[in-house]
Amino acid sequence: GDSVTQTEGLVTLTEGLPVMLNCTYQTIYSNPFLFWYVQHLNESPRLLLKSFTDNKRTEHQGFHATLHKSSSSFHLQKSSAQLSDSALYYCALRPQGGRALIFGTGTTVSVSP
Amino acid sequence: EAAVTQSPRNKVAVTGGKVTLSCNQTNNHNNMYWYRQDTGHGLRLIHYSYGAGSTEKGDIPDGYKASRPSQENFSLILELATPSQTSVYFCASGEASQNTLYFGAGTRLSVL
Numbered sequence: 001g002d003s004v005t006q007t008e009g010l011v012t013l014t015e016g017l018p019v020m021l022n023c024t025y026q027t028i029y030s031n032p033f034l035f036w037y038v039q040h041l042n043e044s045p046r047l048l049l050k051s052f053t054d055n056k057r058t059e060h061q062g063f064h065a066t067l068h069k070s071s072s073s074f075h076l077q078k079s080s081a082q083l084s085d086s087a088l089y090y091c092a093l094r095p096q097g098g099r100a101l102i103f104g105t106g107t108t109v110s111v112s113p
Numbered sequence: 114e115a116a117v118t119q120s121p122r123n124k125v126a127v128t129g130g131k132v133t134l135s136c137n138q139t140n141n142h143n144n145m146y147w148y149r150q151d152t153g154h155g156l157r158l159i160h161y162s163y164g165a166g167s168t169e170k171g172d173i174p175d176g177y178k179a180s181r182p183s184q185e186n187f188s189l190i191l192e193l194a195t196p197s198q199t200s201v202y203f204c205a206s207g208e209a210s211q212n213t214l215y216f217g218a219g220t221r222l223s224v225l
Contacts, residue, residue: 009153033212044203044216045156052212090155094212100146100171101214105155 002027004104021076023091033094034074040087119217132191136204145187149200194224
């Protein structure tokens with residue numbers, strides 16, 4: 001079936017260093033939508049960015065990701081982490097034709113001074 | 114900004130008791146969802162709905178029922194609560210054409 005894999009459960013880094021969170025997915029459909037949601041402590045998840053276009057970089061709030069259908073990946077990156085980036089990050093998949101998002105297990109990012 | 118309101122925000126229930134979690138949205142979205150959030154499992158889909166009167170099973174529906182009496186309201190019902198259902202529950206609404214989910218603030222449920 002359809003699934004999303006996030007390999008890192010916890011990422012710890014120092015402010016100013018780059019961030020990369022891995023996301024791979026499985027689906028039988030050829031045109032999936034991929035998403036990154038962010039959840040800060042004691043808040044609800046909210047959309048960070050999304051894409052359905054192959055090999056096109058999408059950016060929002062300093063984060064960027066590129067959907068690569070050849071490798072079924074949608075990794076999230078940021079060039080310089082800030083303390084406020086500490087949060088739980090979810091990668092999610094909407095298979096073509098499906099109506100419910102499938103979420104990965106999430107990656108907690110902890111940024112220290 | 115989309116508005117999704119969940120009630121109660123916190124609930125303590127006894128094993129075997131009935132629990133109803135309520136969700137109201139003022140966005141006029143057709144689709145509504147119930148997810149539970151657990152460490153190590155992420156967000157898992159319990160039930161969802163395409164509109165008033167419809168409910169569909171998600172990935173983990175066992176032990177849960179759902180009800181969508183109107184466009185605005187979507188309830189999650191635990192007929193016989195068990196300790197394994199202790200979790201944080203999120204309701205969300207969205208339109209397929211927009212591909213964005215709007216989440217409520219969550220309900221923290223403890224079943225003792």
